[in-house]
Amino acid sequence: MNETAETKASAPTARISTFILMVVFVTLALSFAALIFAVNILDQNTEAAWILILLGFLGVAISTYVLFQTRRRLSKLKIIVPPVTTTIECKKCGFKNVREFQRGDYIFKEGDNCQKCNEKMLITAIYREVKDKEKEKTSF
């Protein structure tokens, strides 16, 4: 069994209404016009030019973000199945074996014979481990 298997979606595209698309493009056009105009008046009226530059960049940023958000494909969508490990221990000699989970495993199930003392081994734990980078770090 492939426990790390990831399934991909059939890549449907998020639909976008014409109204939103129109608003985005008008904002984008206005923002570019504002930027061009700001460059032209920069020598004559610096204060007004900077306001226009600010508005222009803001408009470009917002409309680009909205455009990317709406065109984002759902192909990245995945159900991630984390790897699960099974710990098998020998109660007699303490030999421990950690392997990938197999269907039919359960905690306190008797497993194969111990490689060292040939006694029956026991499944003592089944768990998944989350890597440190996935854990949230907070000061509180």
Place this chain on the structure above:
Amino acid sequence: MCSEGEFVSITAAILALQNDISQGPLGDTSINWILNVLFYVIFVVFIFYGQRIQTYVMIREVESSLYKLKYIKEEGRKITIETIKEIGKPQTDPTSRVDRFMEYFTIAPQGLDPAGIVWKLEHILDVRDTRFKDEVKLMAPSADETQTNNLENTLEAEMALNFIYKVIRHFYLLGKKTLSLYVIMQIQMILPMIMKEAEAYASALKAFAYGQPIGDGAGALVAAKLMHGYASTKIEKDCVIATVPFEGRTAFVIKAEGPGGNVGKPGDAVKEVIEENNGKIAMVVMIDAALKLEGEGLGEVAEGVGAAIGGPGVDQFKIEEELLKYHIPINALVVKEDIGDAVSPLRKEIVDSIDSVIERIKQVVKERTKEGDKIIIAGVGNSIGIGQ
């Protein structure tokens, strides 16, 4: 708040901007006038249609989550059908039966006259349980008891996903139809939590399908660890009990029967043990998984009093009634985890906390009971992937 001086300078800048637009270096061209008018138009549009635009943005956000939910639900359905085919080896295609199962509902008893409602609820839940098991047996005739329980859990996880999808779709379509900010806002606000829960159920589906232990089984794992090596017998309903010597006391350790996905009826089991011992039980200790608040550590152990058991409340009611009858003190220990960890494969942090839970039980028992006393230790939770 800006000062008068700042206000004057901002006004001057705006006037200068207007002046530049109308009489700028490009000359008094129509494009400058159009730009000027457009700025005012946008301003006015945002004043009158701001809420409508906000509604559209929220609808888009919900729509994006709805696509994700639809995908998760469809994937879950595929996994469920494949597992049924693989384990149950049915003669006919179980797809239509699975789809029908997804729409099953349970009607809670009428609460206008609340006297006796617990027993009515218990009866409804028993009927539901029997019906589910029968359906699973029809879908997967070759599955043994453990596999039947696991398949039932898998189907229930898929049912939960289907329900979440349908509720979000309902609010999305209603919001689109009415264009009411308040209709769409109520679902948009809780969407992150709903998505987290849906992702947890998606993860749980595979865990149930393969019979992996889940976070909710923390209590059952503690009980399993205590009773392992001692003879265990079946007790009402779907539970097992073992008599274990514990710190000089006699402990009746109870858990749901594993390794199939099963929570049993710990209420009935505790009641039966108390009655068999004529109420001569010095203390009951219950262990369960509890939802943690953000910021609390996963696998943190907390101690308190009361019946630590979730679900619809029938078992908690029965335990409380019985304890009151014989005035038996009850202590509770909980292992903290979030909803995602509770329904997905057991995390290492939870497994590591089991020994500290056992130490805390020992401490509580030694402090609050005498040697030779009889106590009940009930490990509550889903026993999937946990033997005894």
